[in-house]
Amino acid sequence: MDLYRVETYLKPASLTEVSGWQADWNWLAGGTWIFNQVQPQVKTLVDMQRLGWSAIDVTSAGLSIGATCIQNDVLNFSFPTDWPGAKALKDAVRELASFKLSHAATVGGNICLALTASTFAPVMVALQAKYEIWRLAGEPYWVDAADFQTAPQQTVLQPGEVLRSIEISSANLTQWQTRFKRMAVCTAGYAIAIVVTAYHPQTQQVRFGLGGSVPAPCLIEFDTLPTPEQMGAALQKKIFLEDERGSAVYRQHITQVLMQRCLAELTMGTLGACRY
Numbered sequence: 001m002d003l004y005r006v007e008t009y010l011k012p013a014s015l016t017e018v019s020g021w022q023a024d025w026n027w028l029a030g031g032t033w034i035f036n037q038v039q040p041q042v043k044t045l046v047d048m049q050r051l052g053w054s055a056i057d058v059t060s061a062g063l064s065i066g067a068t069c070i071q072n073d074v075l076n077f078s079f080p081t082d083w084p085g086a087k088a089l090k091d092a093v094r095e096l097a098s099f100k101l102s103h104a105a106t107v108g109g110n111i112c113l114a115l116t117a118s119t120f121a122p123v124m125v126a127l128q129a130k131y132e133i134w135r136l137a138g139e140p141y142w143v144d145a146a147d148f149q150t151a152p153q154q155t156v157l158q159p160g161e162v163l164r165s166i167e168i169s170s171a172n173l174t175q176w177q178t179r180f181k182r183m184a185v186c187t188a189g190y191a192i193a194i195v196v197t198a199y200h201p202q203t204q205q206v207r208f209g210l211g212g213s214v215p216a217p218c219l220i221e222f223d224t225l226p227t228p229e230q231m232g233a234a235l236q237k238k239i240f241l242e243d244e245r246g247s248a249v250y251r252q253h254i255t256q257v258l259m260q261r262c263l264a265e266l267t268m269g270t271l272g273a274c275r276y
Helices: 071-076 084-094 107-113 120-126 170-174 228-236 248-267
Strands: 008-010 025-028 044-047 056-058 062-066 130-134 141-144 149-151 162-169 177-184 191-200 205-211 218-222
Touching (some): 062 107, 071 107, 084 120, 120 177, 120 191, 120 205, 120 218, 162 170, 205 248, 218 228, 228 248
Antiparallel strands (some): 062 162, 205 218
8 A cells, every 4th residue: 555645754763763743643563554554644654663672571570572573473482381371362363364464463553453353452351461651751651451442443542652562460371271262254354253261270260351342352250150141241231343244232142152162161171281
């Protein structure tokens, strides 16, 4: 796509080089979205690739993923073998799109684009990730993954702010098992429901990160294994999308089906050994 209205291309080595942010400026990460759509409102692109942010770091606190991390780097990364929770991160790449996209698109770009069909957002919600947000002027701040997206293609980011990193605690990666399920009208189609389930075998706590069927990723939690009736009651409190891909009633039904399938697999030992 030729972005014919772009007049300026910036490639800063540090955010301190970026100033005077304007409404017609746009961050450029992997570019798989911005170069795929007409962007008449964009006159300046600010390329993030020279910022030098580390892609993936395993620390004593857990996992840190830089926002400019290419998605295939997550798929190819060798996570610690005692991190069953990391399976959902790899599934987010496998379930997203073609290898051509995942070789260029970034993790942060997928999250910040805030499409309802984002595969990373419900994973981060289920794993209780936190996002580090950098400002061009002022101190960085943190946002829970569940609070970051507010509506389709809307987030808490203010003009000039940028997602710097995604942080997941070691407890959420070592103590929780995960399962990812996605439903679309056709095999490679836009997701109408995504469910990422995190299950704690010792306490039997369950978290469901929902996407695809709802306006923004959301979290449903249970202190014990829920019954189908309890899942249904929790879903009744949520707002579901309705468009040409599916009605709100249908999306709610499919979401519960995926929740039940995830939980059945996690609690019946059908996952087998996790391999990274």
